[in-house]
Amino acid sequence: MQDLASFYKNQIKKHTETLSKVRQQLAASSTIRLLVFIVIFIAIYLLFGKTKLVLGVALVGIIAFLFLVSRHTDLQYKRDKIQALKVINETEVKVLNRDFHHLPAGNVFKDSNHYFSQDIDLFGRGSFYQYSNRTALRQGSETLAGLFVENSIEDISQKQEAIQELASMPEWRQEFSAVASLTKTQTTxxxxxxxxxxxxxxxxxxxxxxxxxxxxxxxxxxxxxxxxxxxxxxxxxxxxxxxxxxxxxxxxxxxxxxxxxxxxxxxxxxxxxxxxxxxxxxxxxxxxxxxxxxxxxxxxxxxxxxxxxxxxxxxxxxxxxxxxxxxxxxxxxxxxxxxxxxxxxxxxxxxxxxxxxxxxxxDAYISLGTFAFNHPNYAFPILSDDSIVLKSKDAGHPLLDPEKSVMNDFQIDNEQFFIITGANMAGKSTFLRTVSLQLVMANVGLPVCACETKYNPIKLITSMRTTDSLTDDESYFFSELKRLKFIVDEIQTDRFFIVLDEILKGTNSTDKAKGSRKFVEKLVGSKSTGIIATHDLSLCEVAKELPQIKNHYFDAEIIDNELHFDYKFKEGICQNMNASFLLKKMQIVE
Structure with missing residues (x-):
């Protein structure tokens, strides 16, 4: 990280010095233009009445003046480009310090009906798009968003190769972005x-x-x-x-x-x-x-x-x-x-x-190359076609502070389904988003937040954040059922990695437990691969009947009347819950 910071700071220093010289040249250019204009004006005044001489002086003067204007315009462009290069490097220094919320958030690309983008916070404030986006053109930002939501598993190795090449060309990337940022379009x-x-x-x-x-x-x-x-x-x-x-x-x-x-x-x-x-x-x-x-x-x-x-x-x-x-x-x-x-x-x-x-x-791929350059410790997934769908060592979420983030190892095989239990705030949802984002990043061709990853390409589909809709006259429960039906229909025609977070929240506990079990059994029966997080411990019992299902959990402990989390991904079923403790701790109940 220090090497990256040094690189960007050295670039800032270089561009600041060059900018100072160009500004001096611009000042001199303005003075010369003024002097030429005065000389032409005086010459025409002294020769007034001598038509041919006046026309000759005017013609020469106009040519000279146009040349100086052109040169001045070139200097202005050079100044603006250097200023843009300086801003680019200043932005990267901020992002290295986790300060990126001023960048375009991509709210226009939000789509609640998409396969996964809404559930994993792909767009919006604090999103992965905002963190990684360095596009300078409107069409470039649209292209980048399209790459993220494409859900394509084609040509991943070629994408990786292209991103790795661009990652090795930081000054080329910045030159392109600086020029692109100066494009002032009056239309699309x-x-x-x-x-x-x-x-x-x-x-x-x-x-x-x-x-x-x-x-x-x-x-x-x-x-x-x-x-x-x-x-x-x-x-x-x-x-x-x-x-x-x-x-x-x-x-x-x-x-x-x-x-x-x-x-x-x-x-x-x-x-x-x-x-x-x-x-x-x-x-x-x-x-x-x-x-x-x-x-x-x-x-x-x-x-x-x-x-x-x-x-x-x-x-x-x-x-x-x-x-x-x-x-x-x-x-x-x-x-x-x-x-x-x-x-x-x-x-x-x-x-x-x-x-x-x-x-x-x-313009879009420069963002991907910059991301790879800024994360030299991330791993480009090794592509395979064996039974392992996703295996990661020291996996984490790229939007979490690396100084505080707890890394986990995991491996999920083809036609295998994880049931994840755990206390509130123990890390279940973060883990789901970590795995989901790894799949998205891998399919785009990016390196993922892990020190080593093996990956058999697969598309992603999720149901993690369902909302009701007053305008569509839909209840929360009906919206969730529609989403689950969408997933069932999609897996009939293609291979998907399914990520579910606490399904059937809109019904009572008994009905939820029964419905969740039947849905998981259906997914396993269709030979699907995926993860489901739940607070319903009874759902874990299905692992006794179906060997494809594996139970995992995130734990929480109460030590000295304080809640402690280790955020480690473990095999088994969680036994410690914290809702009652937190209600008392926050003096909500006696």
Whole structure:
């Protein structure tokens, strides 16, 4: 942990020093721009009345000023990226100290009907998603959430390989995240895809050549004017003709400019992200395949996106009065750019969805790589296909403070069912969530909170936290029955690890004991694997009849009138309960 803290603190120090230098460069750049502007203004003032000299000075001045503005913009971006890198490392230092509740919690992804996410606190304040999420893009956060709830057992070894590779690339991950964090989108990638796929062109095909011909004519006319071969009136006539041609399409060009301006920033920033991916020589098959998706007929997608971003930026220049007058009047730039944009959309518009998905994939997997990097003592599960479903040594919950967490060893085999008893607060529910989260993490390809794990991939399904619903007119008991029916139906068609916590709480003790026993017998009869926690000791008797069932417990002891827990997972049946003791201890009853 100290090595990790040192790494992040050294990064913070490095970026702080670089940031100071860039800010000094920005200050100097602002001063130079001001001086150039003053010199141009004075020169034009002194040469006023000498039209050709004024135009020449103005042209040179505009070129110089635009160059300085571009350089200043680059410096501003560099400053912002370094600041983002500094924040990334500061965040990691906080997370190492268990301070992560300021990160996005993923409440929007909560789903009470999901196979397991609601029961194991996958989303929400203090959740595993909040702890592990480092995505910078909206689509990336959606992709990460999708990976967590996917419940897929496919390609786990390839996922592990990809995560291990990214874990070994901390500075690459941070570079990608910093650039991604600077993406200021005015719309969603979904909206952009919809616009590209449903776009209706309006520029006639003749505009492929007319702007070029008109531009050559304008340049020749300007040259002849400066050589005193033609009068100013010819330039004015060209301007009027240019405005006339552009004016026919002004409304549609303006509409295209408005629509494209929302996407321009996204394409500009995504181009930088694609460049980072393209320039990286990945070794794992999973990452190589993703990189290959952004290579089109030997041409890099970043180049294609850069072309489009430049076109969108050029069209946006219509808001500049000088560009509007000279660009459209003499060179028909608005029409020329609109034509090129439409050609790009026709050729590449339908590919944008895949490009966005690749970027979102890397944004999500960077979170997984960061998690693995931050937990070097966690174990990547060794995959097997034997009778052991899950075997862990020194297993714990990743959200518990490692300094205080009590680790446990356990092994559960195929078609085996654990019945876990124990006093209140002894650790039953935490253990259920520990096992459940190990399965989720293993299926995603993450290392799990254990020093050694062997795993035969299996999907997860749970019933641990049922609630009633006034809006759906459902009682607590009926909601629970629906959940149990859902589990029974699902295990008919696929292989699941079942985790249950105190089922049938909505009925009386006798009915609950009878119903719980029948349900467990049904699960065992269907050759299911799983765990059930209960306070009902009579349920443990079924182990005498069914060898697939094993009894385990968490204990509590009363020592010197104080309750003590060791949180150790043990074989057998719990005999010590604490409800009556706690009622008296808290002076609720006599």
């Amino acid at each position: 990638t979904t909206a952009i895809q919809g616009w590209l796929e449903n776009y209706t062109p309006f520029v006639p095909s003749v505009m492929k050549y007319l702007p070029l011909v008109f531009s050559i004519l304008s340049i020749v006319s300007f040259a002849l004017y400066f050589l005193d071969y033609i009068p100013e009136s010819v330039l004015v006539l060209l301007l009027v003709i240019g405005f006339g041609i552009s004016g026919v399409f002004t409304k549609k060009i303006t509409k295209l400019g408005t629509e494209s301006s929302r996407a321009q920033s996204t394409f500009e920033q995504y181009n930088k992200l694609l460049l980072i991916i393209e320039h990286t020589d990945f070794k794992s098959a999973f990452l190589k395949d993703k990189k290959q998706q952004i290579i089109r007929e030997g041409k890099k997608t970043s180049t294609i996106l850069k072309e489009f971003s430049k076109l969108l930026g050029n069209l946006d220049q219509n808001n500049n009065i000088f560009y509007l007058i000279f660009g459209n009047g003499y060179f028909l730039r608005g029409l020329a750019t609109s034509y090129k944009i439409e050609q790009w959309i026709a050729k590449h518009g339908h590919s944008s969805k895949e490009w966005f998905e690749v970027i979102a994939f890397f």
